[in-house]
Amino acid sequence: MTNAEMTDLRSHIDALEDQGLLSRISAPVALDYELSDVAAAMQRADAGAALFTDVAGSPWPIFTGGVASRRLAAVALGCPIEQIVDKMGEVLDPANALPTDTVDSAPWQANTVRGDEVDLTALPIPIHSRGDGGEFITGAVTVTKDPVSGRGNLSYNRMLRMGRNTLGFNVNEWRDVGTFMKSRPDPDAPFPVALAIGLDPAIMIAAGVRTPIDELLIAGAIRGRGVEVCRGVDVDIDIPARAEIVLEGMIHPATRAPEGPLAEFHGYLGEMWESPTVEITSVSWRDDPIYQTIVPGWYEHIYIGNVLPREPLLRRFVRHLDAGADVHIPPYGNGFLAVVSVDRDDPGTPRNLAMAAMTAHINIRNVVVVDRDVDVSQPSDVLWAITNRVHWSDDVFTVPHAQGHEMDPVADNRGVGVKVGIDATYKRERREYGERVAYAPVDLTRYLG
Numbered sequence: 001m002t003n004a005e006m007t008d009l010r011s012h013i014d015a016l017e018d019q020g021l022l023s024r025i026s027a028p029v030a031l032d033y034e035l036s037d038v039a040a041a042m043q044r045a046d047a048g049a050a051l052f053t054d055v056a057g058s059p060w061p062i063f064t065g066g067v068a069s070r071r072l073a074a075v076a077l078g079c080p081i082e083q084i085v086d087k088m089g090e091v092l093d094p095a096n097a098l099p100t101d102t103v104d105s106a107p108w109q110a111n112t113v114r115g116d117e118v119d120l121t122a123l124p125i126p127i128h129s130r131g132d133g134g135e136f137i138t139g140a141v142t143v144t145k146d147p148v149s150g151r152g153n154l155s156y157n158r159m160l161r162m163g164r165n166t167l168g169f170n171v172n173e174w175r176d177v178g179t180f181m182k183s184r185p186d187p188d189a190p191f192p193v194a195l196a197i198g199l200d201p202a203i204m205i206a207a208g209v210r211t212p213i214d215e216l217l218i219a220g221a222i223r224g225r226g227v228e229v230c231r232g233v234d235v236d237i238d239i240p241a242r243a244e245i246v247l248e249g250m251i252h253p254a255t256r257a258p259e260g261p262l263a264e265f266h267g268y269l270g271e272m273w274e275s276p277t278v279e280i281t282s283v284s285w286r287d288d289p290i291y292q293t294i295v296p297g298w299y300e301h302i303y304i305g306n307v308l309p310r311e312p313l314l315r316r317f318v319r320h321l322d323a324g325a326d327v328h329i330p331p332y333g334n335g336f337l338a339v340v341s342v343d344r345d346d347p348g349t350p351r352n353l354a355m356a357a358m359t360a361h362i363n364i365r366n367v368v369v370v371d372r373d374v375d376v377s378q379p380s381d382v383l384w385a386i387t388n389r390v391h392w393s394d395d396v397f398t399v400p401h402a403q404g405h406e407m408d409p410v411a412d413n414r415g416v417g418v419k420v421g422i423d424a425t426y427k428r429e430r431r432e433y434g435e436r437v438a439y440a441p442v443d444l445t446r447y448l449g
């Protein structure tokens with residue numbers, strides 16, 4: 001399948017299956033906890049995406065984990081693994097944005113319930129982690145429109161099911177949706193919204209980007225053609241035409257209710273929020289739809305929110321110092337850790353690189369600099385370098401009172417904390433061990449079946 005042929009979740013699933021990166025899980029699983037337990041274990045093992053076909057209480061199959069590792073991101077972006085950062089850099093450049101393509105009808109218009117018929121308890125919304133405060137929609141992309149400029153916007157907002165037609169809607173006030181609502185003459189007036197579930201991963205990846213342009217245009221840049229959009233049945237918003245399921249309705253900014261906790265990006269459960277509510281006025285779906293969820297606080301969440309959109313700028317910062325440097329933001333570090341690899345030149349270079357990485361994104365707190373013989377995408381390899389190449393009293397430096405993310409679990413309430421650089425490169429001037437033991441990589445499936 002070519003990159004341009006991936007248009008929806010169904011073609012994504014086909015592409016994953018072609019590359020041996022999809023498990024169709026027909027063993028029965030419970031919607032609450034068990035589905036997420038299985039998906040989380042798969043993500044930790046980089047075992048591919050999951051399509052659960054027998055979920056107790058769910059009328060539909062449930063897909064998850066499509067963008068949870070480098071291998072999976074490469075399929076989603078339609079490029080080789082080595083080109084992921086290049087491709088993300090290209091598509092994040094507004095000059096490469098591709099306008100949407102408006103169509104008159106969408107497959108999801110095949111089935112619609114409206115008004116009193118809306119019953120959100122019919123949707124297979126999981127309880128993901130054991131500490132979650134209820135059933136949360138986590139894999140929907142929120143589609144809104146700037147009331148001033150008219151441009152579209154994509155975002156992720158966790159949503160707690162509160163009743164037959166009500167969801168709690170989590171939004172940090174400074175995000176685009178919050179700004180849109182506040183920019184109106186009456187900031188408390190109902191605000192139209194569409195929630196698209198089950199999407200081309202280009203749209204999933206684009207929705208995690210924070211940018212002043214319509215993220216659908218970034219999704220277009222990923223595919224090299226405009227994303228098809230269609231007006232909603234209730235709201236005047238351009239909604240991805242090939243979504244599996246679409247919920248439309250109104251956010252009520254002043255009708256707030258407690259929602260939470262939910263597994264957060266930083267790896268803890270987080271707190272309760274007094275959030276706006278959404279009144280759902282219609283639910284539409286394709287024939288035989290596939291529900292999609294993101295296991296919160298886990299690899300896919302981090303990949304979409306913290307890895308893919310941030311590695312290009314991180315790489316630009318370190319390459320300003322060393323054109324040959326490479327970078328990775330590993331998903332197990334929740335966006336707080338960056339790994340930089342270099343051919344070490346001067347003994348002080350790793351520290352300069354670490355400082356550059358710390359300033360590339362406010363969240364980056366710990367930076368490990370390794371040599372080229374360390375695979376930055378392998379946690380065991382990075383830990384090997386930390387164990388075998390770091391003289392702790394000499395090779396670690398700290399930057400106290402640095403600004404980080406206010407939700408960083410080791411920073412204070414305003415995000416001020418200590419940034420740490422670890423020079424895990426081999427210091428030949430200290431002692432000479434020669435080359436590191438290495439075995440050639442092999443495709444194990446050829447040997448193990």
Ligand SMILES: Cc1cc2nc3c(=O)[nH]c(=O)nc-3n(C[C@H](O)[C@H](O)[C@H](O)COP(=O)(O)O)c2cc1C
Pocket residue numbers: 138153154155156157158170171172174175176177207208209210211212294300301302304305306
């Ligand atoms: C899986 C996932 C869940 C997220 N959940 C929330 C959320 O509940 N509330 C929120 O304000 N932001 C959340 N975010 C962050 C933003 O919605 C998202 O990164 C988006 O890019 C916001 O950009 P915008 O301000 O340009 O719209 C989440 C991000 C991801 C990847």
